[in-house]
Amino acid sequence: xxxxxxxxxxxxxxxxxxxxxxxxxxxxxxxxxxxxxxxxxxxxxxxxxxxxxxxxxxxxxxxxxxxxxxxxxxxxxxxxxxxxxxxxxxxxxxxxxxxxxxxxxxxxxxxxxxxxxxxxxxxxxxxxxxxxxxxxxxxxxxxxxxxxxxxxxxxxxxxxxxxxxxxxxxxxxxxxxxxxxxxxxxxxxxxxxxxxxxxx
Numbered sequence: 783x784x785x786x787x788x789x790x791x792x793x794x795x796x797x798x799x800x801x802x803x804x805x806x807x808x809x810x811x812x813x814x815x816x817x818x819x820x821x822x823x824x825x826x827x828x829x830x831x832x833x834x835x836x837x838x839x840x841x842x843x844x845x846x847x848x849x850x851x852x853x854x855x856x857x858x859x860x861x862x863x864x865x866x867x868x869x870x871x872x873x874x875x876x877x878x879x880x881x882x883x884x885x886x887x888x889x890x891x892x893x894x895x896x897x898x899x900x901x902x903x904x905x906x907x908x909x910x911x912x913x914x915x916x917x918x919x920x921x922x923x924x925x926x927x928x929x930x931x932x933x934x935x936x937x938x939x940x941x942x943x944x945x946x947x948x949x950x951x952x953x954x955x956x957x958x959x960x961x962x963x964x965x966x967x968x969x970x971x972x973x974x975x976x977x978x979x980x981x982x
Contacts, residue, residue, distance in 0.1 A: 832876040832910050833858060839917060842965050843958035856891055856903035863957035870905040870956055877932075878912040884931035885911045887918075898925050906956065919952040
């Protein structure tokens, strides 16, 4: 009698478990089925956010930042030191495209274009490595190809393997002096790797 009751109880428990709440195995399968890929940020929205971040970083370093009306120019901003020395035409780019140990930056005005930015269009290309929160202030004279790589985690080799590392956080090239009192313009997220690593 006891065994019969036990069997009936187990059968009822299984039925209740199936009809009521899912079993542990079913729960894992259900969670796996419901899991969806992380949403990708729209390219235009990402560009707008990076431009806002650039304005903040430049302003915190004492630069005056102005944006031309419309989007028909090759540059995104004009920066001024406020001392009357020089104003610069600045194009802002961002990257999260990993290649080897570095990140690839596009040096053209349009994707898949072969026309590299030149001195008649901009003075500086500002490259922002999104995953590492690191900025590169690159003079247009250094742009020789449609893309280039930056190594925010460090690079054991020197130029020509990593010629753009000299422009990392090189805000002084824009005439930036000291930061605004009371504010820290340094990256909020430092490089993950303090040690130098191979470029490739």
